[in-house]
Amino acid sequence: MLQLTENATTIVRSISEQSQGAGLRLASNAEPDGALSAALVPTAEAEDQVIEQEGARVFLDQGAAAELDDKVLDAGMDDSGNVQFGISLQG
Template identity: 55%
Template sequence: MLTLTENATTIVKTIAEQSETAGIRITGQTEPEPGLAIATSAEATDEDTVVEQDGATVYLDATAAEQLDDKVLDAGVDDNGGVQFALGEQQA
């Protein structure tokens, strides 16, 4: 299952607080090319996998849950204040 770094946990919680939502939702696509999209979300849908870590909530649709099953979500803030997300492999 997807895990979050300490930075990602802090940023997801901050995004949720600032946007007055519960967390972020990651959706996956397979066509025309594999990819992911992130948006704030007030709640999970019936099909979502919910990842909760240290107060941060991430909702994953079925495609994203499959694509991110063995990944770690990291995040940082760039010089202009924009949030950048990155994925890494989980350590065994």
């Protein structure tokens, strides 16, 4: 299952705390490069896998859940204050 770093937990929680039940949704794209889309959404979709960690909620569609099963989500802010996410292997 996808794990979140402390930074990712803090950032996801802070950007989604405006709306109860909101979270970061990661979804697989039909593109051959395997890219994922990320969006702040008010609630999970029916088939989403929901990961909750210390108040941070991440919703994964089926494709993203399979792709990220052995991964870690990290997050940080760039010099302009924009959130950037990174994914790496667990362990």
